[in-house]
Amino acid sequence: MPTLADGIEPQLSVPDYFATIMTDTEEILGVVGKDYHIVQNTDAFSFFDSIVGNDTDIRYETAGALGKGERIFITAKLPGYIRVGKDDLIEQYVFLTTSHDGYGSITAAFTPIRVVCQNTLNAAIRSKQNSIKIRHTASALERLKQAHHLMGISSSIANEIEALFNHWSKVRITDKELKKLIGIAMAPSKEVLSCLQEEKFHHLSSHYLNIVESVFDYALAVPSQQQVTTKGTLFGAYNAITGYFQNVRNFSNEENKLKSIMWGTGLQRAQTTFNLCEIFAHSGSLQLN
Structure with missing residues (x-):
């Protein structure tokens, strides 16, 4: 097996793959294929x-x-x-x-x-x-x-x-329905959704249940949720999820918060909630998929 001198890394050329590099710092940003086109x-x-x-x-x-x-x-x-x-x-x-x-x-x-x-x-x-x-x-x-x-x-x-x-600001939703909506929207897996559907609440983790309670508390307590447009309404339910990620959930830094809201879990939960609100607005009930 070939050995390396201390502090020296092997330099290999991989066909059809290239590295994108910051020219001022020479930091490698990523590895891309031959069809990748850099857009400055x-x-x-x-x-x-x-x-x-x-x-x-x-x-x-x-x-x-x-x-x-x-x-x-x-x-x-x-x-x-x-x-x-x-x-x-x-x-x-x-x-x-x-x-x-x-x-x-x-x-x-x-x-x-x-x-x-x-x-x-x-x-x-x-x-x-x-x-x-x-x-x-x-x-x-x-x-x-x-x-x-x-x-x-x-x-x-x-x-x-x-x-x-x-x-949505004119569609009423009860606290019980609101908590159900939050539970579905914040479910991290199909297994959790199955437990909710079968009412096997004792199988749910305390971490997940605490998140649901935190979102529910936000929905009922904060001033922005007490306005005519949000108190007890479907519009308020949607804002409860987005508001949780924006104003309650702890992130290690602002960069991770932005990533979550714009591309990650925060965006996914917001989209799920939006879809659930559309269903509720049309049918007056929630469906577990």
Whole structure:
């Protein structure tokens, strides 16, 4: 077996695979295939420039890099609000992210954020596309130039979401139904869902039950859940889940919190809750799948 001198690592060339590297720090960001096309950060963000243009009502708000720079993001705030009831306002954002590690596409998504509690209400309506995904291929830059049509998507979604949330704000849900909805939405596996369906609550872990109680307490106690639009309503039920991830759950750092809400567990739970609320709004009951 060949040996290595102390402190020396083998240098091997792997056919058809390449490393993406930060040129200033020489940090390796990821390993990619031969068809992967690098899209520089300035190019990835260029589609925002065509959106903003001379419109002073649209403004860049945040930008950042995660990890060693393998994922970057930028947000732009759009003019106007989604209005639920008389004065429950939801701001409208476009969120763009791209990665340089070979995982994930360039993604631009319409992202509403409720003003009173900064809940990210990030879910896709079944009948609407709320994001654009572009693979890192040779045509990526050209497709980015056309991505401004996300603005039309955003406008259409905003109108539908406003109607939907206003309807949900008038749909009543009892505390018992609310807790059931939370239990289903926060279930981490099919096994937990089966236990809920068969009412084998003694098989559920204390960790899971504590999370459900925490979300339930948030739903009933915090001021943003006591408004006309949220108290005892389906809109309040949806905000209970998103609010838990935004304002209650502990994350080791802000980066992990952002990852959860925009790509991870927080987003998945929000989408599940959104779908459950749609079911409840139409049928008046919850179904376990």
